[in-house]
Amino acid sequence: MNVTIGIITCQRPHWLAQTLSALQGQLSTALSPAPTLKVLVVDNDAAGSAREVCDQARQAGLDLTYIAEPVRGIPAARNRVLASLSDDTEFLAWINDNGLPEPNWLDVLLQTGLETDADIVMGATEALLPDGSPDWIKRGGFFNRRRFIDYASLAEGASNNCLIRVAALRRSGVRYDEALNQLGGSDTVFFRQVARAGLTMVWAVGALVREQIPADRCRFGWLWQRNLRAGNTLAYCDLKMDGLMGGLRRFGRALQKLAQGLISLPLGLTGRHELARALLLIARGLGMLAGLVGMRVRE
Numbered sequence: 001m002n003v004t005i006g007i008i009t010c011q012r013p014h015w016l017a018q019t020l021s022a023l024q025g026q027l028s029t030a031l032s033p034a035p036t037l038k039v040l041v042v043d044n045d046a047a048g049s050a051r052e053v054c055d056q057a058r059q060a061g062l063d064l065t066y067i068a069e070p071v072r073g074i075p076a077a078r079n080r081v082l083a084s085l086s087d088d089t090e091f092l093a094w095i096n097d098n099g100l101p102e103p104n105w106l107d108v109l110l111q112t113g114l115e116t117d118a119d120i121v122m123g124a125t126e127a128l129l130p131d132g133s134p135d136w137i138k139r140g141g142f143f144n145r146r147r148f149i150d151y152a153s154l155a156e157g158a159s160n161n162c163l164i165r166v167a168a169l170r171r172s173g174v175r176y177d178e179a180l181n182q183l184g185g186s187d188t189v190f191f192r193q194v195a196r197a198g199l200t201m202v203w204a205v206g207a208l209v210r211e212q213i214p215a216d217r218c219r220f221g222w223l224w225q226r227n228l229r230a231g232n233t234l235a236y237c238d239l240k241m242d243g244l245m246g247g248l249r250r251f252g253r254a255l256q257k258l259a260q261g262l263i264s265l266p267l268g269l270t271g272r273h274e275l276a277r278a279l280l281l282i283a284r285g286l287g288m289l290a291g292l293v294g295m296r297v298r299e
Helices: 013-025 051-059 072-083 105-116 137-142 166-172 184-198 221-272 271-293
Strands: 002-009 036-043 064-068 091-095 098-103 118-127 161-165 201-212
Touching: 002 013, 002 064, 002 072, 013 051, 013 098, 013 201, 036 051, 036 072, 036 137, 051 064, 064 072, 064 221, 072 091, 072 098, 072 184, 091 105, 105 118, 105 161, 105 201, 161 201, 166 184, 184 201, 184 221, 221 271
Parallel strands: 002 036, 002 091, 036 064, 118 201
Antiparallel strands: 091 161, 098 201, 118 161
16 A cells, blocks of 8 residues: 655745654554555745755655645645656645644544545644734634544545545546635635545544644734635635536525624624634625625635
């Protein structure tokens, strides 16, 4: 069994070094015979800021391939990983360059995939906030992601912690949408498309990755822009995949988000985190409406 861990990175060599170090101990326990493990890093920085870190990881014993991708954008970098997989690669595991996987992370993903015969297995991510983060950020849980029961069937996903059967993905023909290179939201479109193509997705409770959150994201302005973009992406996705009917459904959901946010505004009197939560609901609704009229929000 041949497994490749795919990582895209851009100007974060200090965190990438920690991720690569954490990958050194993967696949040491559960599976027999042990899979062949490779790491593929695509550097989206024209200056090659990740090259030295990758060289050091290779010298430390990691079977690592380094590739530079000059076209800027997450979809372009992820597609470069897909295009660079060897023909005999059976599984691709995605992790972000700020991710710190548990020692059994990859074992759990693979075991779940083999036990369920799922095409894609998703795992949880836990946010690690930087020292000095504002109290309202901590109380609000704004970087928390949804979690599910073990083996739960999913309809959407993210590329920060997942395992994909490469043969199934190749048959689907789905790739990351490079029209979103400078906009964000390519994961939403990608996983909806693979689900539409018939690939099955399940949840693995024990496949945990902790992600280090940059300090400059722990502020309201960044969260507002992220929610605008997230709503915008959902509208783009609905229109792209379902046309007018998808747009009408998204219009109703946009109005719902706006109403929820407005109704929740008085809770802001109980704490800044509650005020932020209400305003971010409004931001998401506004982003949806903007997307429905063809406006694209840059994150």
